[in-house]
Amino acid sequence: MDVNTMTYASQDLWTWWLAVYLYTGGLGAATLSVTFLTDMYLKPHRNLVLWGAGAGVVLLSLGSMMLFGHLLHHLAAIHVLNPLVFILKPDAWIAWGTQFIIWMMVWGVLYALPYARETPLLRRLPLVGKVLDWGLVVKISGAVQRFRKFVGWLAVVNGVGVAVYTGLLLQSFPAVALWANPGVPLLFTVSAFSTALAFLLLIMYTVIKDAADEKIRVLYERIDLVLISAELVILFSFFFYLKRGSESAMRSWELLFTDFGWLIGFIGFGLIVPFFLELKGVVKGWTSHVPIITASVLVLMGGYLLRHYFMYAGVYAYPW
Amino acid sequence: MAWSLPRLSRRTFLKTTGYGTAGLGLLSPLPSLVNQALATDEEVKEEVSYSICNFCSSLCNIRVTTHTQGGDKRIVKLDGNPHSTLNRGKICARGQAGLRQTYDSDRIKTPLIRVEGSRRGEYKFRQATWEEAWDYIAKRQAAAGIKPWEWTMVGGWTSCVFYMNWAVPFAMANQVPNIVASPMQHCVTTGHLGTDLVTGNFNIHDEVLPDFDHAKYILLVGNNASIGAVSTCRMVRFAQGRKNGAKIVALDPRCSETAAKADEWIQLRPGTDLAFMLALMRTLMQEGLYDADFLRRHTNMPFLLARDEQGEWRQVTDDQGRPLVVEEDSTRLRTLNKFSNLNHKDVEGNTFSPGLRVPDDFQMEGRPVRTVFQAQLEELEPYTADWAAEITGIPVATIARIAREFGTTRPAIVDPGWHGARFGNVMMLRRVQAMVQALTGGLDAVGGWMNSGELHHKAHQMFQAMDRGYEMGAPLANLAGMAFAKMVIGAVSQGENFSHGHPGWSWAWSAQEKAAGRFNVALPVMTDTGLRESVEGKLQFQGEPYLTRAFIINAANPVRHYYPDSYWKETLSHPNVELVVMVEVLPSDTTPYADVILPNTTYLERNEPTLYGNGVNHDLALTTRYAAIDPLYDTEETADILLKLTGIISGNRDGFLDWVEKLTGLKAAPVRAAHAELQKTQQKGAFAAACRQVSFAQTAARLGTTPEAIDAVLRDKGIYAEEGKDQILAHWGMPRQMPVPTDSGRVEFYSPMLRGLRDAGHSAPNFSVLATWIAPEYHEGQPATAPLAADEFYFSYGKTPTVSHGSTNSNNPVLAGINHFKRDIYQGVWIHPERAAKLLIRDGDAIRLINTRSGQETGGKAHVTRLVQRDTLFIYSAFGVENPALSRTQGEGTATNKLIPYQVEPVVAGFRSQEFTIKVAKA
Amino acid sequence: MTHYAMVIDLNTCVGCNACMAACALENQSPVWDEHKWRTYVHDKEIGVGSDVHRRFFPRLCNHCDNPPCMSVCPTGATYKKANGIVMVNPDWCMGCGACALACPYHARIPITYGDVAQGREFYGSDYRRSSPSMDKCSFCDHRVEKGLKPACVETCVGSSRQFGNLDDPNDPVTRMVASGVARPLMPHIGTRPNVFYIDDLKWRG
Ligand SMILES: Nc1nc2c(c(=O)[nH]1)N[C@H]1C(S)=C(S)[C@@H](COP(=O)(O)OP(=O)(O)OC[C@H]3O[C@@H](n4cnc5c(=O)[nH]c(N)nc54)[C@H](O)[C@@H]3O)O[C@H]1N2
Numbered sequence A: 001m002d003v004n005t006m007t008y009a010s011q012d013l014w015t016w017w018l019a020v021y022l023y024t025g026g027l028g029a030a031t032l033s034v035t036f037l038t039d040m041y042l043k044p045h046r047n048l049v050l051w052g053a054g055a056g057v058v059l060l061s062l063g064s065m066m067l068f069g070h071l072l073h074h075l076a077a078i079h080v081l082n083p084l085v086f087i088l089k090p091d092a093w094i095a096w097g098t099q100f101i102i103w104m105m106v107w108g109v110l111y112a113l114p115y116a117r118e119t120p121l122l123r124r125l126p127l128v129g130k131v132l133d134w135g136l137v138v139k140i141s142g143a144v145q146r147f148r149k150f151v152g153w154l155a156v157v158n159g160v161g162v163a164v165y166t167g168l169l170l171q172s173f174p175a176v177a178l179w180a181n182p183g184v185p186l187l188f189t190v191s192a193f194s195t196a197l198a199f200l201l202l203i204m205y206t207v208i209k210d211a212a213d214e215k216i217r218v219l220y221e222r223i224d225l226v227l228i229s230a231e232l233v234i235l236f237s238f239f240f241y242l243k244r245g246s247e248s249a250m251r252s253w254e255l256l257f258t259d260f261g262w263l264i265g266f267i268g269f270g271l272i273v274p275f276f277l278e279l280k281g282v283v284k285g286w287t288s289h290v291p292i293i294t295a296s297v298l299v300l301m302g303g304y305l306l307r308h309y310f311m312y313a314g315v316y317a318y319p320w
Numbered sequence B: 001m002a003w004s005l006p007r008l009s010r011r012t013f014l015k016t017t018g019y020g021t022a023g024l025g026l027l028s029p030l031p032s033l034v035n036q037a038l039a040t041d042e043e044v045k046e047e048v049s050y051s052i053c054n055f056c057s058s059l060c061n062i063r064v065t066t067h068t069q070g071g072d073k074r075i076v077k078l079d080g081n082p083h084s085t086l087n088r089g090k091i092c093a094r095g096q097a098g099l100r101q102t103y104d105s106d107r108i109k110t111p112l113i114r115v116e117g118s119r120r121g122e123y124k125f126r127q128a129t130w131e132e133a134w135d136y137i138a139k140r141q142a143a144a145g146i147k148p149w150e151w152t153m154v155g156g157w158t159s160c161v162f163y164m165n166w167a168v169p170f171a172m173a174n175q176v177p178n179i180v181a182s183p184m185q186h187c188v189t190t191g192h193l194g195t196d197l198v199t200g201n202f203n204i205h206d207e208v209l210p211d212f213d214h215a216k217y218i219l220l221v222g223n224n225a226s227i228g229a230v231s232t233c234r235m236v237r238f239a240q241g242r243k244n245g246a247k248i249v250a251l252d253p254r255c256s257e258t259a260a261k262a263d264e265w266i267q268l269r270p271g272t273d274l275a276f277m278l279a280l281m282r283t284l285m286q287e288g289l290y291d292a293d294f295l296r297r298h299t300n301m302p303f304l305l306a307r308d309e310q311g312e313w314r315q316v317t318d319d320q321g322r323p324l325v326v327e328e329d330s331t332r333l334r335t336l337n338k339f340s341n342l343n344h345k346d347v348e349g350n351t352f353s354p355g356l357r358v359p360d361d362f363q364m365e366g367r368p369v370r371t372v373f374q375a376q377l378e379e380l381e382p383y384t385a386d387w388a389a390e391i392t393g394i395p396v397a398t399i400a401r402i403a404r405e406f407g408t409t410r411p412a413i414v415d416p417g418w419h420g421a422r423f424g425n426v427m428m429l430r431r432v433q434a435m436v437q438a439l440t441g442g443l444d445a446v447g448g449w450m451n452s453g454e455l456h457h458k459a460h461q462m463f464q465a466m467d468r469g470y471e472m473g474a475p476l477a478n479l480a481g482m483a484f485a486k487m488v489i490g491a492v493s494q495g496e497n498f499s500h501g502h503p504g505w506s507w508a509w510s511a512q513e514k515a516a517g518r519f520n521v522a523l524p525v526m527t528d529t530g531l532r533e534s535v536e537g538k539l540q541f542q543g544e545p546y547l548t549r550a551f552i553i554n555a556a557n558p559v560r561h562y563y564p565d566s567y568w569k570e571t572l573s574h575p576n577v578e579l580v581v582m583v584e585v586l587p588s589d590t591t592p593y594a595d596v597i598l599p600n601t602t603y604l605e606r607n608e609p610t611l612y613g614n615g616v617n618h619d620l621a622l623t624t625r626y627a628a629i630d631p632l633y634d635t636e637e638t639a640d641i642l643l644k645l646t647g648i649i650s651g652n653r654d655g656f657l658d659w660v661e662k663l664t665g666l667k668a669a670p671v672r673a674a675h676a677e678l679q680k681t682q683q684k685g686a687f688a689a690a691c692r693q694v695s696f697a698q699t700a701a702r703l704g705t706t707p708e709a710i711d712a713v714l715r716d717k718g719i720y721a722e723e724g725k726d727q728i729l730a731h732w733g734m735p736r737q738m739p740v741p742t743d744s745g746r747v748e749f750y751s752p753m754l755r756g757l758r759d760a761g762h763s764a765p766n767f768s769v770l771a772t773w774i775a776p777e778y779h780e781g782q783p784a785t786a787p788l789a790a791d792e793f794y795f796s797y798g799k800t801p802t803v804s805h806g807s808t809n810s811n812n813p814v815l816a817g818i819n820h821f822k823r824d825i826y827q828g829v830w831i832h833p834e835r836a837a838k839l840l841i842r843d844g845d846a847i848r849l850i851n852t853r854s855g856q857e858t859g860g861k862a863h864v865t866r867l868v869q870r871d872t873l874f875i876y877s878a879f880g881v882e883n884p885a886l887s888r889t890q891g892e893g894t895a896t897n898k899l900i901p902y903q904v905e906p907v908v909a910g911f912r913s914q915e916f917t918i919k920v921a922k923a
Numbered sequence C: 001m002t003h004y005a006m007v008i009d010l011n012t013c014v015g016c017n018a019c020m021a022a023c024a025l026e027n028q029s030p031v032w033d034e035h036k037w038r039t040y041v042h043d044k045e046i047g048v049g050s051d052v053h054r055r056f057f058p059r060l061c062n063h064c065d066n067p068p069c070m071s072v073c074p075t076g077a078t079y080k081k082a083n084g085i086v087m088v089n090p091d092w093c094m095g096c097g098a099c100a101l102a103c104p105y106h107a108r109i110p111i112t113y114g115d116v117a118q119g120r121e122f123y124g125s126d127y128r129r130s131s132p133s134m135d136k137c138s139f140c141d142h143r144v145e146k147g148l149k150p151a152c153v154e155t156c157v158g159s160s161r162q163f164g165n166l167d168d169p170n171d172p173v174t175r176m177v178a179s180g181v182a183r184p185l186m187p188h189i190g191t192r193p194n195v196f197y198i199d200d201l202k203w204r205g
């Protein structure tokens, strides 16, 4: 009704833990997708796939546990685990998301299975080693090898689905201008892939350390640079969309663009600094890995901050 | 302002961030919830019964729903009784939440005896059996040799309304002349006596219900809880009035719930309403905006007055004391009947029209003579709108406009509010309000003030008896209005009424002070004035100390409800006091001062010992309570407790029953028989049940039906309708069909009763026979318009919609939940932002409050709001509970009794609970 | 057909909170948590400068015809009945909270394990809930089904709340809605609410 009766409030139901869910979901899924695509089309890469699948499963489990832990009624979660949920609730993104997550994990593990069977470290693990030798597992592994790309694509599609879903979820909350716009899935997807590339760069510079991967790393750096730029462009449009938007949008703008954590922490250190670090790497190259490692760490940190701030800066405009 | 909101929420967000891992803790093992049986509809047996709400004197009719399953019968819901024309099927938040009093985990569940060696006030009690409790009382009474007059009974409004028929006979049977009743000093006498002096009613609470439904103009003066916050029967009508388009104007220093529904909220300095009303009355009378015919016929406006040697107005009468009037537009004298509702018939039965004015030079026996109308108008001469504007702070144009609007819109209602005890001038204010209402002719009229069916019924019977010259009997049941008040005053003020010759100590104290030439109270009816002195041994009667050494406190919480808190704490813990017995349902701030606490059944667990009238309902009907469940704990009924105590105090149990018969008409013999019979089968409540049986039987006889038939109707509907309001008005309308219960039977502008008090030596303006101005005295000896210091404020308070008084139901879990939800508004100290800013006080700040007059100090939290007059502080008077045994409310808010000193006005010892200023500082 | 709706006349809502108490007891709300009411009444100071008003603003689920809370609900616990009432099935609800974020009217409250345990103690043998869930106003569907009015409407001492059937053209509620005196909150969001308010500021002119 009357304007001067409006109340503006952010929510305190979905807080940091949901930001973690969105973050690890996007990061894990994108990591898995990138590594599988790399493996399928650039160069078969056992380590990368294992890392990708592993990260996918671990990060998504972590994120899902966050959500699961905060459910009011854990047993009833059975209703979203049921694959038929698509038919029952095709309009609910969490239903899609949950299924994407489950199937991405399933196809991801399957895709990685043949590699896992070839990995001495895994074979030496007590329980895992045994399982890898089970007859059924061996058979499945064979089948996966035969339909490698098919399985890979199933995983990738689900992975991309997860990444996009994290944005769509927020987009489905109509009262909050910051969330309910098509920029959000885009932003979250770009951010998911950017963080995934950063994560993989980090792994490749610190754990895998294979000189033969130089081409991949350069490619990743270049793509990441593009993604960071894209993210900056999207944020630039968010800046104006929010600043001259509805009351809800303007108040979100107030919250975000007057906050040092957002401005300096996320945009400064999470995007601009890594952008220049990577730009220099791509254009002139660095003599040490440290700048790229730094950039990766910053991008990863920024990825969380983005989601954290998005959760808290969502402003409801209540007419009372 | 708006920007701060998201920032606030940001804090909540970051706070949750801080809790970090707590979230994962929610992965707690799936409790065995799923396996536990849930209440399925098949197993549930639903039953409905009817009762009366017990949370305020609006006495709403309620419907009680119970569910029984697995042998457990629980009250699950209360609703307004849909058959009730009183509250029209609705009840307020307190009424809704009422069932949680019965289930309150903090309830008093067994008799409690103060632990040996502890002091009163410490709240150290041990559980006891009833036998132990009775034994304890008997031993203390015997050991201390407490005399009848050394006992004092203290009752709250519920004991007053529901148990007067036992409490007063109890006092008489035990020869106890002392009763303190908590509604009296706060609202009933202080506030209402003013109105009642004019209209003859006594106690607006249950006698007048304005017909808001049909009013076109409603002027609300200092009322809120009596309408919108909430007296349901008033609020439902008020809402309809508003929907029907009535114009509503509210005078209140703060925007109350009711003022929020007004078309105009008029802010004024607390305590200055009288100035506004006098200016309004002056306008009406000067500009002819009154119902002249009504005044001529039914009021004492045409009566003749003359000043005596001392300049005092006195009525001009014939030698038999009969009032004289003149015929309209002539100087021909006529004599009227002393008691009548009609002025247009003289003593000889000739019809004429009495005049409201006599010529300016009219004289009798050499003295100038005026009509009451003229004398009153003269008195009002200085009270112009300009004059009132300066005192009240209301713009002069507003005062003038509202006076004219009110005078020219019909039907109009001025609604006086109930809780009157704020300023020494409130009784006069209420008188003026009643006079203004009478000027419109809006008494017992559509869209005006309307008396209850019950009052009409009683008055009718009383007048019939007067007319036919027979003795009424059963005065508690049959006396209406001022006649009732006078009976009560007569009973306790005169020692002759008691075998020991002692009047009530409040009367003895007034007499002692009067003799000493000090301030004294004319009619200390059921007040606490003199109590302290009596306890401390400072009161003498016939050369002997008149001590108070024992108390029975039933359903009252004087420590919280009287001022200041120390008065009753110190009185009850005085070493002279040998025994304090309390009857309660919950721990209060007074229970720590008891020696024995006797647990009462709650209202939903009991059948009442009698049939009641239907409160303030315009319709005449009967109702009562039906127990919805068996008592949960080891509790007892009030009537039985009083009977048992009579056995202990005086042994005069038979006398008790006889007094009940004498005062209420409930026959002793059948009660005795029924009691003997019922005792064989029921351990508790047998006496109450016996009274109920007889009450049903007697009522059935009166109505020409059977007790079973009444019972059947009441079980089915909760209401036994006798007569509708239209019929009642047509036959018993007061004063149009029947006299009003004043001295003269007329509506009294000039007050013969105050004339009597003046003649008895009370000369303060409070006793003025005509309407006049009495200034509020914020500072001792300074005019009301004296400026305030920068940190100084006037004080005001009022009731919360969700709590009764300062009562134990702030502990009700549902109400406490709401109070917490609205904590800032309900529990904060309202202060205007302009003034707060100057004192650097921000919303939510802790502040100190210091009474400039008494030095009392207490704390609170600032609620900075424009909804309060700039120079006034406001608090809701419901909070400030100290007893930790009230676990949900203790320690919350600011208590009025920490700020208000002992200050009373001279007519009935009404509190002057806002007549001071408060200094505010950041804590 | 029936299409239930509520009209709330702000002109006669007196801020008494009877509706809150009635609703809580009728629907066994967790009254021990001051933030968990199916319906609550804001007490707001509005207006500029000295032109100040006190407005009471009762709030509850709007039973939207296009309820975002329902579309986001992954379990199907939130559903809409043919009579227009938006319900939550506590057995299906896992309490993810998406509906609460989706609701533009702040109408949903979480009932936790702790609340259920306390509820069992507080409401005793009559307690009807067996598992936690998101909760909200049900328009007292269980009463409405029996031909009764919702608890809050029944007791509203200001007759501010009125309940009716929009499919009945003669229902006073329908008329107030059709005439435009009673208006929904934030219709631009596209929720198509079925709770309508009559403004109280107009009255004062
Ligand atoms: N602080 C403060 N003081 C006030 C007021 C206020 O608003 N605030 N209002 C003033 C006014 S206008 C009035 S009328 C008086 C009213 O004062 P009281 O008549 O004393 O009113 P209550 O507080 O309703 O009830 C007093 C006690 O009765 C107990 N009680 C409730 N039900 C039962 C029952 O069934 N049996 C028994 N035995 N006890 C029961 C309650 O637990 C409570 O302790 O207070 C006056 N004093």
Ligand SMILES: Nc1nc2c(c(=O)[nH]1)N[C@H]1C(S)=C(S)[C@@H](COP(=O)(O)OP(=O)(O)OC[C@H]3O[C@@H](n4cnc5c(=O)[nH]c(N)nc54)[C@H](O)[C@@H]3O)O[C@H]1N2
Pocket (backbone or CB within 6 Å): B056, B057, B157, B183, B187, B221, B222, B223, B224, B225, B226, B227, B229, B230, B231, B251, B252, B253, B254, B256, B269, B270, B271, B272, B273, B417, B418, B419, B420, B422, B795, B796, B797, B798, B799, B800, B801, B802, B803, B804, B805, B806, B874, B914
């Ligand atoms: N919620 C609730 N309702 C109740 C009761 C209850 O305990 N709780 N008790 C019942 C009983 S016994 C009583 S006596 C009535 C009391 O009914 P009321 O007398 O109507 O109620 P209060 O809340 O005491 O005060 C009414 C208003 O007076 C204002 N006020 C204070 N000082 C002044 C002044 O100097 N001038 C003017 N014009 N206004 C002033 C206050 O701000 C407040 O809004 O309520 C009845 N109804």
Ligand code: SF4
Pocket (backbone or CB within 6 Å): B053, B054, B055, B056, B057, B058, B059, B060, B087, B090, B091, B092, B093, B094, B095, B096, B230, B231, B232, B233
């Ligand atoms: S107004 Fe409320 S508290 Fe008073 S009797 Fe009615 S329901 Fe009870």
Ligand code: SF4
Pocket (backbone or CB within 6 Å): C012, C013, C014, C015, C016, C017, C018, C019, C020, C041, C056, C058, C152, C155, C156, C157, C158, C159, C160, C161
């Ligand atoms: S019960 Fe009615 S009048 Fe009271 S707060 Fe609720 S909506 Fe307003």
Ligand code: SF4
Pocket (backbone or CB within 6 Å): C069, C072, C073, C074, C075, C076, C077, C078, C088, C092, C093, C094, C095, C096, C097, C098, C099, C100, C133, C134
């Ligand atoms: S909390 Fe329950 S009702 Fe709400 S969206 Fe989740 S599952 Fe659906």
Ligand code: SF4
Pocket (backbone or CB within 6 Å): C060, C061, C062, C063, C064, C067, C068, C069, C070, C086, C102, C103, C104, C105, C106, C107, C108, C136, C191
């Ligand atoms: S008000 Fe909120 S909870 Fe209710 S139906 Fe609409 S969106 Fe859903």
Ligand code: SF4
Pocket (backbone or CB within 6 Å): C022, C023, C024, C026, C027, C038, C039, C060, C136, C137, C138, C139, C140, C141, C150, C151, C152, C153
């Ligand atoms: S309709 Fe029923 S559930 Fe909804 S607010 Fe009213 S009482 Fe509560």
Ligand SMILES: [Mo]
Pocket (backbone or CB within 6 Å): B183, B186, B187, B188, B418, B419
């Ligand atoms: Mo009162």
